[in-house]
Amino acid sequence: MKKQIHSEHAPPPGGYYSQGIHAGPFIFVSGQLPFAAGGQIEAETAAGQTRQALANVEMILAEAQASMDNLVSVTIYVSDIDLWPKVNEAYEVYLDDVSIPPARAVVPTQELHFGALVEISAIAYRE
Amino acid sequence: MKKQIHSEHAPPPGGYYSQGIHAGPFIFVSGQLPFAAGGQIEAETAAGQTRQALANVEMILAEAQASMDNLVSVTIYVSDIDLWPKVNEAYEVYLDDVSIPPARAVVPTQELHFGALVEISAIAYRE
Amino acid sequence: MKKQIHSEHAPPPGGYYSQGIHAGPFIFVSGQLPFAAGGQIEAETAAGQTRQALANVEMILAEAQASMDNLVSVTIYVSDIDLWPKVNEAYEVYLDDVSIPPARAVVPTQELHFGALVEISAIAYRE
Numbered sequence: 015m016k017k018q019i020h021s022e023h024a025p026p027p028g029g030y031y032s033q034g035i036h037a038g039p040f041i042f043v044s045g046q047l048p049f050a051a052g053g054q055i056e057a058e059t060a061a062g063q064t065r066q067a068l069a070n071v072e073m074i075l076a077e078a079q080a081s082m083d084n085l086v087s088v089t090i091y092v093s094d095i096d097l098w099p100k101v102n103e104a105y106e107v108y109l110d111d112v113s114i115p116p117a118r119a120v121v122p123t124q125e126l127h128f129g130a131l132v133e134i135s136a137i138a139y140r141e
Numbered sequence: 142m143k144k145q146i147h148s149e150h151a152p153p154p155g156g157y158y159s160q161g162i163h164a165g166p167f168i169f170v171s172g173q174l175p176f177a178a179g180g181q182i183e184a185e186t187a188a189g190q191t192r193q194a195l196a197n198v199e200m201i202l203a204e205a206q207a208s209m210d211n212l213v214s215v216t217i218y219v220s221d222i223d224l225w226p227k228v229n230e231a232y233e234v235y236l237d238d239v240s241i242p243p244a245r246a247v248v249p250t251q252e253l254h255f256g257a258l259v260e261i262s263a264i265a266y267r268e
Numbered sequence: 269m270k271k272q273i274h275s276e277h278a279p280p281p282g283g284y285y286s287q288g289i290h291a292g293p294f295i296f297v298s299g300q301l302p303f304a305a306g307g308q309i310e311a312e313t314a315a316g317q318t319r320q321a322l323a324n325v326e327m328i329l330a331e332a333q334a335s336m337d338n339l340v341s342v343t344i345y346v347s348d349i350d351l352w353p354k355v356n357e358a359y360e361v362y363l364d365d366v367s368i369p370p371a372r373a374v375v376p377t378q379e380l381h382f383g384a385l386v387e388i389s390a391i392a393y394r395e
Binding site: 015016017029032033035037042043044045089121123125127133 | 165166167211213214215216221222225229232233236241242243244245246247248249250251264266268
């Protein structure tokens with residue numbers, strides 16, 4: 015069974031997608047832009063946007079009784095690879111309590127949607 | 142067991158890859174460019190190319206007795222984020238009958254292979 | 269259970285991530301840049317960098333008692349789509365013994381981290 019995950023604490027979908035999908039033991043989280051729950055990009059720095067995107071991932075996972083500890087694979091899209099050190103540092107601090115860091119891919123893109131500096135998609139595993 | 146999925150109704154692989162792989166309850170669909178079954182890009186607009194790429198995904202899923210309803214995660218690569226509204230609209234119309242929209246990531250890339258405007262990869266779940 | 273995969277024969281993580289994660293029957297391999305085991309990019313050509321990135325994937329899979337034959341989905345990020353023919357050729361030769369080619373997506377990015385020409389992430393399946 016494929017189940018929709020929807021969190022009131024993460025930004026509402028701005029198009030035809032679910033925030034997350036739970037299928038078997040895996041949770042697929044949509045690419046999260048750094049929107050605050052109100053639907054605006056408030057953070058201006060790469061670090062702040064990274065924290066917001068991760069907070070959105072965390073809220074979506076929470077709806078599926080999962081946490082950042084359940085992450086198995088994270089893809090970080092960044093609009094400019096020169097921002098990477100700031101993104102990486104914010105990421106590491108945010109995931110500080112995670113027992114095993116997930117696999118990760120870093121993908122430098124063109125300018126992201128809505129001018130965001132960072133977009134984060136993820137797969138988590140919860141039996 | 143890992144099983145190869147091959148549809149005669151989708152464009153033949155243009156390199157060393159399978160159109161799709163069925164492994165456990167998951168189906169992994171290769172990034173679909175908007176090739177018509179004959180192997181040419183015929184659609185010129187972003188909307189038309191989106192429909193063609195999705196039709197390819199659908200045909201590949203059909204070989205695994207799955208449909209767009211089984212999609213759990215879709216990644217849409219777009220060569221220019223300014224094309225996004227047209228891509229998004231075509232996507233939403235194409236998936237109109239889907240009961241739960243899959244998770245999604247939108248990735249603005251450099252120019253795509255063969256000058257395509259859109260490439261779509263996907264994961265589906267079928268028990 | 270989510271298990272960390274770590275190979276001494278692949279480059280050590282240069283940030284907060286695991287080389288790979290084994291979760292259920294799936295193995296998620298972090299995006300591999302063409303670092304040699306010593307932690308430097310030595311290969312200068314797209315073909316050589318492709319072989320190195322694939323060798324890293326292979327070493328990580330080996331730690332999970334898996335091989336390239338277990339690959340189900342591969343994403344190849346390339347900094348310039350004009351490099352694709354060389355990347356594709358090296359990829360096909362490297363995977364020559366694989367019985368079923370995995371699904372694949374080809375993603376042209378901006379310049380990759382550390383100036384790499386190629387980055388390869390992958391999902392494998394091992395029951």
